[in-house]
Amino acid sequence: MSTLQSSRPHAAIPDALAGEHWVEPLKDGSHVLVRPLRPEDREREVEFIRNLSPETRHFRFLCAVKEVSPALLDHLMEVDYQRKMAYVALVHRDGELVEIGISRYAAVGDAGECEFAVTLADGWDELGLGEVLLRHLIDSARENGFKRMYSIDAVANVRMQGLARALGFSCRRDPREASQLIHSLEL
Numbered sequence: 224m225s226t227l228q229s230s231r232p233h234a235a236i237p238d239a240l241a242g243e244h245w246v247e248p249l250k251d252g253s254h255v256l257v258r259p260l261r262p263e264d265r266e267r268e269v270e271f272i273r274n275l276s277p278e279t280r281h282f283r284f285l286c287a288v289k290e291v292s293p294a295l296l297d298h299l300m301e302v303d304y305q306r307k308m309a310y311v312a313l314v315h316r317d318g319e320l321v322e323i324g325i326s327r328y329a330a331v332g333d334a335g336e337c338e339f340a341v342t343l344a345d346g347w348d349e350l351g352l353g354e355v356l357l358r359h360l361i362d363s364a365r366e367n368g369f370k371r372m373y374s375i376d377a378v379a380n381v382r383m384q385g386l387a388r389a390l391g392f393s394c395r396r397d398p399r400e401a402s403q404l405i406h407s408l409e410l
Contacts (some may be wrong), residue, residue: 232382239377249350253314255323257359262377264322265300267311271322276345281382283342301328306330306337306366310359312352323347328364328372335370341386351387359391365410373407380404 225264244258260268272291274281289300290365302309314326323344328337339360364372375397376383387394387406 230350242305247355249310249352249355253350255355256313257310257353257355259304260300260302260311260314260325260327262300264311265296267313267320267322268299268325269296271325271342271344274344275342279342279345282377283340284382295402296346302327306362308360308367310356310363312343312356324352324356326360328360328369328370335338335368337364337369337372338363339372339374341374343382353382354389357386357390361408361410369410371407371409373405376404376406378404 246254247373248254267290270286272283275283278378280367287371291293297308301307307326307327307329311322313320314323315321321322324342326339327375328339328340330337340359343356343358361372374383374392378396383406384394384404387408388406392406392408394404394406397405
């Protein structure tokens, strides 16, 4: 089995989301396509992670990740569009759609909470792309009944701190790990 093939069944994208997409403007006047993550994005997700700088990969996974294992890729691609959701940002490059950002959340327990992450390709962080992706994620979390979303990030991840602050998240030190912050938003 190729590392790109899934060993898990994938939730079918609901009809209501199948054609859902937005063309969003960025601060430099360019536009990106934002839509829910789909099973056919699997190879794009591998390339996206592979092309991230070591620092950006570390901020995303809170550890050093050089290559995406099949198990990690299965986990990242596993969305059910309610308890686990992801939005991708895509641009055309040389006639191909290329992933330049992703936002995702996953339900945590039964307390109406979800943990989220936003990752942008290097060089796309000053254009408002993170805000675009996180706004779609917040809207989806609200629509799906979540009451709070949070993220655990490295203290050194100042881009995430700025993004969270811009969208009204509160921030506090992680009481279990001094090198991490918890960003939280009541929905």
